[in-house]
Amino acid sequence: MTKHVMIIGGGIVGCMTAIELVNRGHRVTIVERNQIASQTSGESSWAGGGIIFPLLPWQYSDPVNALTRHGADFYREFTQKLLRETGLDADFAQSGFLLLPEFDTNAALAWCKKYGVEARPAKAADYSVQSPSGNYALWLPGVCQIRPPYLMQAMRKWLEQNNVTMLEHTQLVPLQETGELNEWQTTSGEKLSADQFVVTSGAWSFDLLKETSSKLNIKPMRGQILLYKPEQNLRQMVYREGFYMIPRLDGHLLAGSTLEDVGFDNGVTEAVREELRIKAEAIMPELKRQPIIKHWSGLRPGTPENLPTISAHPSIKNLYLNTGHFRYGLTMAPASAKLITALMAGETPQIDPAPYTCAS
Numbered sequence: 169m170t171k172h173v174m175i176i177g178g179g180i181v182g183c184m185t186a187i188e189l190v191n192r193g194h195r196v197t198i199v200e201r202n203q204i205a206s207q208t209s210g211e212s213s214w215a216g217g218g219i220i221f222p223l224l225p226w227q228y229s230d231p232v233n234a235l236t237r238h239g240a241d242f243y244r245e246f247t248q249k250l251l252r253e254t255g256l257d258a259d260f261a262q263s264g265f266l267l268l269p270e271f272d273t274n275a276a277l278a279w280c281k282k283y284g285v286e287a288r289p290a291k292a293a294d295y296s297v298q299s300p301s302g303n304y305a306l307w308l309p310g311v312c313q314i315r316p317p318y319l320m321q322a323m324r325k326w327l328e329q330n331n332v333t334m335l336e337h338t339q340l341v342p343l344q345e346t347g348e349l350n351e352w353q354t355t356s357g358e359k360l361s362a363d364q365f366v367v368t369s370g371a372w373s374f375d376l377l378k379e380t381s382s383k384l385n386i387k388p389m390r391g392q393i394l395l396y397k398p399e400q401n402l403r404q405m406v407y408r409e410g411f412y413m414i415p416r417l418d419g420h421l422l423a424g425s426t427l428e429d430v431g432f433d434n435g436v437t438e439a440v441r442e443e444l445r446i447k448a449e450a451i452m453p454e455l456k457r458q459p460i461i462k463h464w465s466g467l468r469p470g471t472p473e474n475l476p477t478i479s480a481h482p483s484i485k486n487l488y489l490n491t492g493h494f495r496y497g498l499t500m501a502p503a504s505a506k507l508i509t510a511l512m513a514g515e516t517p518q519i520d521p522a523p524y525t526c527a528s
C-alpha cells in the first residue's frame with residue numbers, strides 16, 4: 169500500500185532512505201532546515217572524505233561491519249545508475265587503500281580473510297609515499313571512494329526527477345511525547361502530516377527527540393579536512409595513525425581529519441590546520457611547496473562504538489529512526505536505508521536489526 173513518508177534531514181542517510189522508499193512505491197517528502205546537497209545543509213554528508221570503507225575495520229564490532237561491508241559494491245552500480253539517469257557523475261573510483269604503520273598486522277590480515285577483502289603486504293616506498301614509522305605497509309586494492317558533494321548533487325537530481333517533495337529551509341521543532349504522530353510542527357508554526365516519519369537528522373537527532381527518546385546517545389563530533397592540488401598526486405588513498413589522504417580524480421587531494429568534541433561549532437582552527445599540514449607533509453614531502461586551497465569541517469553524528477540507531481521509535485507508533493552513523497555514514501547509508509525500510513514495511517530484514525534498536 170502506498171504511504172506518504174516524511175524524512176527529517178536531507179543528508180546522505182535521509183536521501184538514501186528516500187530513494188529506497190521511492191523504489192518501494194511510496195510518496196516521499198524530505199524536510200531539510202537548510203538546502204539539500206549544498207555545503208551548509210549536508211553538515212556532515214557534504215564534508216565527508218568519501219572513503220567507502222572503515223578506517224581499521226578490525227577495530228569495530230560485527231554489527232558495524234555488517235553495515236559497511238557491501239557499501240563499495242552498492243556504490244559501484246548506484247553511481248553508474250545516477251550517471252545514466254541524471255547525467256551527474258559522483259566520481260566513484262577504486263583507488264585502493266595503503267595502510268602505513270603502526271597497526272596490528274595480524275588482526276588486519278585475519279579480518280580481511282574473514283570478510284573476503286583482498287590484502288597484500290607491501291612496501292611504502294613502492295607507492296611513492298614516505299612512511300615515518302617503517303617501510304612495511306598493507307595494500308588493500310579493492311577499497312573505493314566517492315566524492316560526497318557530487319554524490320549528493322546527483323542524488324538530489326534523481327529525487328527531483330522521481331517526484332520527491334523537498335521542503336527546504338524548513339526546520340522541525342523538538343518532538344513531544346505522543347502515542348501516534350499525526351503532524352509535526354515547523355519552527356514557523358506550520359503543521360506537516362504524513363503516514364510515517366523517519367528521523368535522519370544526523371548530529372541534531374538527539375535534540376529533536378530528547379523529550380521522547382532520552383536514551384538516544386548521539387552528539388556532534390567535528391572533523392576538519394584540508395584540500396590541496398599537488399603537481400604530482402597520489403595514486404591511492406593512504407592511512408597512517410588516524411590520518412588519511414584521498415586523491416581525487418581531478419587532481420585534488422584531501423588530508424584529514426580530526427575527531428573533536430566541541431558541540432555544534434562547525435568552524436575551523438589554525439591549530440588543526442597546522443596539525444594536518446604536518447601529517448600530510450610527513451607522508452608527501454612535496455606538499456611543503458603546495459598551498460592549502462581549502463579547509464572545512466563537518467559535524468558527524470557521534471555514537472558509542474560507531475553503532476547507529478536504525479529502528480522503530482520505542483513508544484511512538486509511526487516514527488522511525490535512522491541516525492548516528494558517526495564516522496561511516498556514507499559507507500553505511502545503503503545498508504542502513506534497506507534495513508529501515510524493511511522494518512517500516514513489517515518485513516524480516518536481511519541484517520539482524522537487534523543491535524541497532526532504540527532503547528526505550
Ligand SMILES: Cc1cc2nc3c(=O)[nH]c(=O)nc-3n(C[C@H](O)[C@H](O)[C@H](O)COP(=O)(O)OP(=O)(O)OC[C@H]3O[C@@H](n4cnc5c(N)ncnc54)[C@H](O)[C@@H]3O)c2cc1C
Nearest residue numbers: 177179181201213216217218219340370391466497498499
Ligand atoms: C570530516 C569528515 C570526514 C568523513 N569521512 C567519511 C568517509 O570517508 N566515509 C564515510 O563513510 N563517512 C565519512 N564521514 C561521516 C559521514 O559524512 C557521516 O556519517 C554522514 O554524513 C552522516 O549523514 P547524515 O545524513 O546522518 O547526517 P547529515 O549529513 O549531518 O544530515 C543531517 C541533516 O539533517 C538536517 N536537520 C537537522 N535537524 C533538522 C530539523 N530539526 N529539521 C530539518 N532538518 C534538520 C541537517 O541540516 C542536515 O542536513 C565523514 C564525516 C566528516 C565530518
